[in-house]
Amino acid sequence: MSDISFWGIAAFMVVSGLLVVFSQSLFRSAFFLALAFTGFGMLYFMLDAPLVGAIQILIYAGAVTMLLMFVIMLTRQEGRAPRRLGELLRSITAFQLFSGALCAALLFSLVSQLGAVRWRTADAVPGFEGTAQQAGISALLFGQFAFAFEVVGMLLLAALIGAVVLARTDDAADGDTGGEAR
């Protein structure tokens, strides 16, 4: 049962990932990216990490995808999208073939290395799930990694301010406001 769901989710994610890369329309790319993010979330649930799975779906499939949709709509370039398919098909450049070969080579070497390693794996600890696991996560997050947690908080604040500063309009006469950026 677990095997079947793993293969199903894996195929779902690989297909959505490929469609993200090969879709011509940015909207379609973003849609398939949301599907891929949902697949990642399901995978985390399968890996006995329900908290990370829930956060993944909330942040990525929810917030990041919404932001992407906003940006795609804000930066829509008229008269460009229909032309791109033929344009792209005619010009499958040497660089694209080269990067495809590069990625395939990287994938091949990664997979062959991963197949050679014998990991010393352990079985799941029976009591360590649900609330016990969440208590473990909080103990780590607010104990051993409390300083890193604060630093990440500062980073998010800095990114927030930076995004607002970057995307705001200087003159009010300009039509679109930059407030939607974050």
Add this chain to the structure above:
Amino acid sequence: MIGLTHYLVLGAVIFCIGLFGLLTRRSAVSLYMCIELMFNAANINLVAFSRYIVPQSALGQVFSLFVIAISAAEFGVGIAIVILMFRRMRKTDADVASRMGG
């Protein structure tokens, strides 16, 4: 039986898909999508190691939470840059950005 290697190989596959997109796509927005795909592929490894190597602790899950937070920060700033680029040059192609250096 599904083991650690399966998850790692899946992560590697998705990472390479994202890398290919990063190399070949032109629009800056789709570059960010591919970067997010690569971040998530790395996250699978962290959670899978956490589950299979140290199941008695949630270390890898905490790391993956940090990765999610940092990629969210990166994404926010990147999207702001894309909006700025569009406003200045009316295009979001990444090769347009090479003109920004002056």
